[in-house]
Amino acid sequence: MTQWTVHGTRRIYDSEWMSVDLDDVEIPDGERFEHHVVRLPHPSTAVVVVEGEHVLLMWRHRFTTGAWGWEVPAGRLEQDESPEIAAIRETEEETGYRVQVEPLITINPLNGISSHTTHIFVGTNAVKTGEHDPAEAAEVKWVPLNEIPAFIRKGLIPCGITLAALSTYLTLQRTT
Structure with a gap:
């Protein structure tokens, strides 16, 4: 099985409702790039x-x-x-x-x-x-x-x- 690897996270926006991060990810073929991720603190x-x-x-x-x-x-x-x-x-x-x-x-x-x-x-x-x-x-x-x-x-x-x-x-x- 292959999965993406997260090497780090950089927060670019934060509020009580949500945050936006840039995750440093590596896909299975070895390519690395930054991926935007929206995180909500409450389900x-x-x-x-x-x-x-x-x-x-x-x-x-x-x-x-x-x-x-x-x-x-x-x-x-x-x-x-x-x-x-x-x-x-x-x-x-x-x-x-x-x-x-x-x-x-x-x-x-x-x-x-x-x-x-x-x-x-x-x-x-x-x-x-x-x-x-x-x-x-x-x-x-x-x-x-x-x-x-x-x-x-x-x-x-x-x-x-x-x-x-x-x-x-x-x-x-x-x-x-």
Whole structure:
């Protein structure tokens, strides 16, 4: 097996949200070069909230891409917070629903340039505790699960983490 070797790291930007490093790497054929790496100090969570044959989605705008799309609730873990607690907290803050969570999958959404990890959960037994956060979503809606493939084909779910979460949930739901 061959793998890349990291000979050193030089930080070029740092904040509480992220850092950007230049890693001195060597690939298996011996070539060495600097590779940009985005490091986020806190993992994140995402939750596929399901109720019967419906999933809870948020319609939101992302200024970074200039795109609107449907997303599952997601966010970063706070200091010393478990992924499960973060998933429950983020879901309630963003959607106004409190849920119980079970692990679904853990992914590295940009593993070619980032060390970031996202823990994806399935949320069940949703209880409405308040209103959704208008800074997080223009709308929160229960969408039939059988409509998700059409949403994906139409480009209505541009978020990679949401795509991974929903695709994994639907795949495993059909195979277990």
